[in-house]
Amino acid sequence: GAVVSQHPSRVICKSGTSVKIECxxxxxxxxxxxxYRQFPKKSLMLMATSNExxxxxxxxxxxxxxxxxxHASLTLSTLTVTSAHPEDSSFYICSAPGESSGNTxxxxxxxxxxxx
Amino acid sequence: GExxxxxxxxxxxxxxxxxxxxxxxxxxxxxxFPWYKQELGKRPQLIIDIRSNxxxxxxxxxxxxxxxxxxxxxxxxxxxxxEDSAVYFCAATLYNTDKLIFGTGTRLQVFx
Numbered sequence: 177g178a179v180v181s182q183h184p185s186r187v188i189c190k191s192g193t194s195v196k197i198e199c200x201x202x203x204x205x206x207x208x209x210x211x212y213r214q215f216p217k218k219s220l221m222l223m224a225t226s227n228e229x230x231x232x233x234x235x236x237x238x239x240x241x242x243x244x245x246x247h248a249s250l251t252l253s254t255l256t257v258t259s260a261h262p263e264d265s266s267f268y269i270c271s272a273p274g275e276s277s278g279n280t281x282x283x284x285x286x287x288x289x290x291x292x
Numbered sequence: 293g294e295x296x297x298x299x300x301x302x303x304x305x306x307x308x309x310x311x312x313x314x315x316x317x318x319x320x321x322x323x324x325f326p327w328y329k330q331e332l333g334k335r336p337q338l339i340i341d342i343r344s345n346x347x348x349x350x351x352x353x354x355x356x357x358x359x360x361x362x363x364x365x366x367x368x369x370x371x372x373x374x375e376d377s378a379v380y381f382c383a384a385t386l387y388n389t390d391k392l393i394f395g396t397g398t399r400l401q402v403f404x
Binding site: 208210212218219220221222236267269271273281283285286288 | 293326333334335336338381390391392393394395396397
């Protein structure tokens with residue numbers, strides 16, 4: 177079946193620095209990918225829709241200048257957390273719909289970000 | 293936009309009993325309703341889903357029912373086992389998109 181791979185699985189960064197998380201569709205093309213954030217013991221909150229070849233669409237309340245999304249190819253979307261702060265520490269996870277019809281949605285493994 | 297509510301937030305049952313988790317959604321245009329099981333630090337795992345043209349779907353011990361008129365759907369787990377213990381999320385997809393809106397989650401504990 178389709179696989180979505182996310183990297184890194186865990187990252188620790190210092191306050192004020194930026195960190196990039198990659199989401200790749202390994203055996204299918206994804207013109208659209210989605211980025212979610214999940215705080216401990218909370219639900220997955222949609223942050224933005226990543227669109228190949230165009231600007232990302234951000235959900236209300238998500239700072240587009242802080243969470244930079246780039247979808248430069250049909251198999252890769254990146255999320256860059258800029259000027260990270262401890263409150264940005266969270267589990268970030270991406271998803272991509274499969275190429276066939278039917279709403280099958282594949283999730284990456286997720287990335288734990290800790291800002292110290 | 294779509295809003296999905298989920299109840300209860302925690303659920304404890306004895307092994308062998310049934311567990312029911314309920315969700316309501318706000319956007320009548322939503323047409324796809326998956327249920328996910330998530331273990332700590334892992335990606336959500338799809339356990340069952342239902343589309344808006346179906347009222348009920350069953351897969352062994354797991355079933356989902358959908359009431360489009362009332363805009364609610366439920367997950368039913370029968371003959372629960374300790375390994376069913378996890379956090380379960382319902383979700384709804386906005387019409388003609390793959391954008392999932394998740395419920396708040398239910399922590400299910402199955403005691404031996």
